[in-house]
Amino acid sequence: PFYNQYDFESSIKVDIVDSSNTDKRSNRLRLETRYITVHNTGMNDPSHKAKLLNDMQHRVDGRVASWHFSIDDTDVYQSLPIDEVGYHAGDGTSRALIDYPTGVMFNGNYSPYVDISSDGYYTIDGVKTKVVAPTKNGQILNRSYFTSRGVRVNVINGEYHIPTTYFNSSYNQIANYGGNIASVGIETCVNEGGNFNRTMRHLGKLVAWLLHKYNLGLNDVMQHNDFSGKQCPQDIRNSDRWGELMHLIYLELFALRNFTNKNITFEFKSLTPTIMNDNGEIINHPGVDSVVSYQVKVTYQGETRTYEYTSFVDKLTFQRP
Ligand SMILES: [Zn+2]
Structure with missing residues (x-):
């Protein structure tokens, strides 16, 4: 839409x-x-x-x-x-959410690779931190136990910090807390x-x-x-x-x-109305690869400009009921 x-x-x-x-x-x-x-x-x-x-x-x-x-x-x-x-x-809700300083300085990477050392500490881009990772009943784990997007890392005053994590026994994962x-x-x-x-x-x-x-x-x-x-x-x-x-x-x-408080308005119009409506929704998929086009009228501070765009409708997105 x-x-x-x-x-x-x-x-x-x-x-x-x-x-x-x-x-x-x-x-x-x-x-x-x-x-x-x-x-x-x-x-x-x-x-x-x-x-x-x-x-x-x-x-x-x-x-x-x-x-x-x-x-x-x-x-x-x-x-x-x-x-x-x-x-x-x-x-x-019982614990506090704490940013633990890791002792590892920011290396320019905002999405560093986090893992767990063989003795149970988090590592950041291969460097061992001073933060102990959660265990499973004492068993040291590795990143295969992380949730799909993994452990969060923050940068505070040029140093990586790891906010509170925990082992979730229902899902057998190390998860973020908070x-x-x-x-x-x-x-x-x-x-x-x-x-x-x-x-x-x-x-x-x-x-x-x-x-x-x-x-x-x-x-x-x-x-x-x-x-x-x-x-x-x-x-x-x-x-x-x-x-x-x-x-x-x-x-x-x-x-x-x-846009807020800037007196700007948009008006959309489909130029291929048999396939797409004025809300930008495909109402009648042709079943083959197709091109749709539409017009956008933007009015800002009393001035109106009109733009035209095209977009591709993939036949693969079409499924017969
Ligand atoms: Zn949910």
């Missing part, structure tokens, strides 16, 4: 769970907000939309699970106070009948809005998997669409940082 500009914040349906429902409400303020955590529900029934996810959190059912936002292709609900600790990342105590949790709907492309764009808006609000960067968008090893957001991971989501977040963040 094409970029859709509107006041996102006022579209959020705020419906906070009562503070007496302590299965969902921790009633604890987060001390810091480092990350935005993306989940997807794994519930594909057509009824499993954002409203139902919000309603579920209002139930008193003994199930300790809560998240801040539920989002589908049309709606976004907020169920917890935005600065409260939620129970969504499977990494507990999903519950330092992140905002989002559940994304994968309900059948929903338009998942619109859900992805909508999710991009929500994540970007949160990044902007907390002054975070793209690097701070996390998967549930990063905090526990759970295969979540499962559908986004399995369909290999995480990179696409990050690109959408990047575009929405760019718009938030550059």
Whole structure:
């Protein structure tokens, strides 16, 4: 779908769970907000939309699970106070999130190769740190136990630091800590009948809005998997669409940082309306490799310019029902 500009914040349906429902409400303020955590529900029934996810959190059912936002292709609900600790990342809330100094100085590489030495210390680009890695009941592990995106490393005052990690025995993985105590949790709907492309764009808006609000960067968008090893957001991971989501977040963040209050408007029009509608959605796939074109009218400070673009529609993306 094409970029859709509107006041996102006022579209959020705020419906906070009562503070007496302590299965969902921790009633604890987060001390810091480092990350935005993306989940997807794994519930594909057509009824499993954002409203139902919000309603579920209002139930008193003994199930300790809560998240801040539920989002589908049309709606976004907020169920917890935005600065409260939620129970969504499977990494507990009892420890502190600490940046451990490693003794290894920054070498210019922001994504260094992390492993574990044979005597149990983290290594960074082959250099042994002074940070002890978690073990499995005393057994020293190696990086094959890391979650798919691995252990986070920060650079503080020219020195690598490793934020708290732990061994998650449910998933047999060394995971990052801080999903519950330092992140905002989002559940994304994968309900059948929903338009998942619109859900992805909508999710991009929500994540970007949160990044902007907390002054975070793209690097701070996390998967549930990063905090526990759970295969979540499962559908986004399995369909290999995480990179696409990050690109959408990047575009929405760019718009938030550059377009807001600047009196800029966009008008999109399909020039191949038999295949693509004015929202940029393929409505009638021709079943063969095709080219679509569209026009964008941008109005900024009273001046309008018109641009035309083409895009490729791959026959491989077409699946007959
Ligand atoms: Zn999850």
